[in-house]
Amino acid sequence: KNQVEQSPQSLIILEGKNCTLQCNYTVSPFSNLRWYKQDTGRGPVSLTIMTFSENTKSNGRYTATLDADTKQSSLHITASQLSDSASYICVVSDRGSTLGRLYFGRGTQLTVWP
Amino acid sequence: EADIYQTPRYLVIGTGKKITLECSQTMGHDKMYWYQQDPGMELHLIHYSYGVNSTEKGDLSSESTVSRIRTEHFPLTLESARPSHTSQYLCASLGSSYEQYFGPGTRLTVT
Numbered sequence: 001k002n003q004v005e006q007s008p009q010s011l012i013i014l015e016g017k018n019c020t021l022q023c024n025y026t027v028s029p030f031s032n033l034r035w036y037k038q039d040t041g042r043g044p045v046s047l048t049i050m051t052f053s054e055n056t057k058s059n060g061r062y063t064a065t066l067d068a069d070t071k072q073s074s075l076h077i078t079a080s081q082l083s084d085s086a087s088y089i090c091v092v093s094d095r096g097s098t099l100g101r102l103y104f105g106r107g108t109q110l111t112v113w114p
Numbered sequence: 115e116a117d118i119y120q121t122p123r124y125l126v127i128g129t130g131k132k133i134t135l136e137c138s139q140t141m142g143h144d145k146m147y148w149y150q151q152d153p154g155m156e157l158h159l160i161h162y163s164y165g166v167n168s169t170e171k172g173d174l175s176s177e178s179t180v181s182r183i184r185t186e187h188f189p190l191t192l193e194s195a196r197p198s199h200t201s202q203y204l205c206a207s208l209g210s211s212y213e214q215y216f217g218p219g220t221r222l223t224v225t
Contacts, residue, residue, distance in 0.1 A: 043216030
């Protein structure tokens with residue numbers, strides 16, 4: 001069964017600190033993995049997209065890694081800001097569909113305190 | 115910033131009413147999607163479209179219906195709203211390079 005599991009479910013950190021969010025998936029065949037940021041009551045916004053051949057990708061203070069062999073990904077946030085408080089969702093797409101079938105994790109709810 | 119729009123943003127409506135949630139995008143994308151998301155839960159695909167006059171049901175069974183008469187427009191309709199339909203509804207479109215763009219969502223409450 002194709003699944004995407006994220007950990008931790010929630011995380012509280014102090015402003016300025018770093019953190020790492022985890023994503024494990026069983027989706028096969030694999031096409032790409034995306035990390036989204038979703039503010040409360042808003043639609044998700046894409047942070048990074050990685051294909052099979054990519055190991056790391058950065059977007060400002062966000063750095064995502066991908067290990068396609070172990071089917072794991074992480075999202076590292078550097079020097080956190082209050083505006084980073086949001087849900088971070090890991091999404092994996094399979095290669096078998098022209099539609100680009102997406103499998104969503106439940107997200108990690110990050111809270112940054114001053 | 116993605117050019118995908120949803121209206122209304124918030125809707126409170128009584129049981130039995132017919133409602134249409136609007137979604138439009140100006141990017142010329144053929145593939146569009148509707149997702150349902152409850153608080154703290156993952157997104158569930160309820161409808162998708164390959165293009166004009168093409169619509170399919172998604173993974174999550176839904177009593178809603180969709181239409182795709184124009185590329186830019188993908189409305190979702192509930193013929194008779196029920197409290198179980200209370201949720202957030204997100205519309206999305208798929209661009210090149212696997213990029214999926216989401217609208218801001220419609221938060222629906224059925225009383």
